[in-house]
Amino acid sequence: MQYAKLGSTGLDVSRICLGCMTYGEPDRGVHEWTLGAEAARPLIRQALEAGVTFFDTANVYSDGTSEEIVGKALRDFARRDEIVLATKVHGRMRPGPNGGGLSRKAIMSEIDHSLTRLGTDYVDLYQIHRYDHDTPVEETMEALHDLVKAGKVRYIGASSMYAWEFSKAQYTAERHGWTRFVSMQNHYNLIYREEEREMLPLCADQGVGVLPWSPLARGRLTRDWGAVTERSTNDAFGSRLYLESDRSIVEAVGRIAAEREVPRARIALAWLLHQATVAAPIVGAAKPHHLDDAVAAVELKLSGEELAALEQSYTPHAISGH
Incomplete structure (x- = not known):
């Protein structure tokens, strides 16, 4: 495993972050394909043994x-000071007023609920899950x-948000002497690169670390175009993210993977x-080989010709994921 600073901070994170939306009781929340504790624990342990120190979840995943x-x-398998634990706030956790969003009341309530569920007295990275257009940004940032x-x-x-929204939040924090965001978790992968237009240049300029979600495009980059899985069949959100024109990029991934004799996910x-x-x-990671491929990808160096082949067929997409 390799490690890198998160943006311009002094915080070291593993180059692979284990996304934990996959883990949760399937009869809670909206994702029926999640893995319960018995199935999830061996994968979390495998990640730790492979050198992964960065774990990302959210209050809304599988209803907490x-x-x-x-x-x-993590309490059973790791030392708290050696891991970077991230969670999120914004999504609706209960019906009625103040059950979600980024008001002061919601944020103050949800951090305590998250800390209780996580069994820790602090989180290393607390992320707003989306922009809240119904709350003044000053209230949220303070x-x-x-x-x-x-x-x-x-x-x-x-x-995920527009670059102007992120810039507004950062400016508001700086103006008042408040803490600024150090990371941006956004929708970014080989078949969705709209973030390269404004958000990624903004992050580079401001020293903000980027943490792409859906890096394998809901698995589309790991299998033949048109192949389905249990998750893809029940993933209404994911079905709206990609286009038929993305097929050529998926095929390019397959060709390079075959030439390299490695799984497509690594490419x-x-x-x-x-x-x-x-x-x-x-x-x-829902299976052990998902972690194996992710860890191996850290050491895989692509040539300039391979990078060009992967990028050349990209077509613009409507903004999605916000």
Whole structure:
């Protein structure tokens, strides 16, 4: 495993982040394909043994049970000071007023609920899961700053939004002397590269580390075009993200993987790891070989010709994932 600084901070993170949306009780929340504790724990342990120190979850994943499973496993298998634990806030956790969003009330309530579920007294990276258009950005940024000063949060990060929204939040924090975001978790992979237009240059300029979600395009980059899995069959959100024109890129991944005699996932992840702003792709792992491929991708170096072949067929997409 290799490690890198998260943006311009002094925080070291493994070049692979284990995305923990995969872990949670399948009868809770909206994802029926998740793995419960018994199936998830061996994978979390495997990740730790491979040198992964960076784990990302969210309060909303499987109605909080992802945080419970991940927190318990990390307490059992790792030393708290040696891991970087990230979670998120924004999604609706209960019906009625103040059940979600980024108001001061919601943020202050949800961090305590997350800490209880995770079984820790702080999180290393607390991320806003989306932009909240119904709450003044000043209210959100001050509340997050107060969590840092209270010791409940070490760093703060953001997720998918427009570049102007991210810039506004950063400017607001700087203007008031509040804590700024150090990371951007956004939708970025070989078949969705719209972030290269504005968000990634902004992150490079501001020293913000990028943590791509869906780095394998919901698995589309790992299999033949048109092949289906249990998750893809039940993934209504993912079915809206990609286009028929993406087929040529998927085929290019397959050709290079065949020439290299490696699984396709390694090629797609290696491409992301070649991008200067990317600190760590967030990789979900439902099977042991998913982790094997992710870890191996860190060492895989693509040639200039291979990078060009992977990129040349890209076609613009409508903005998605915000």
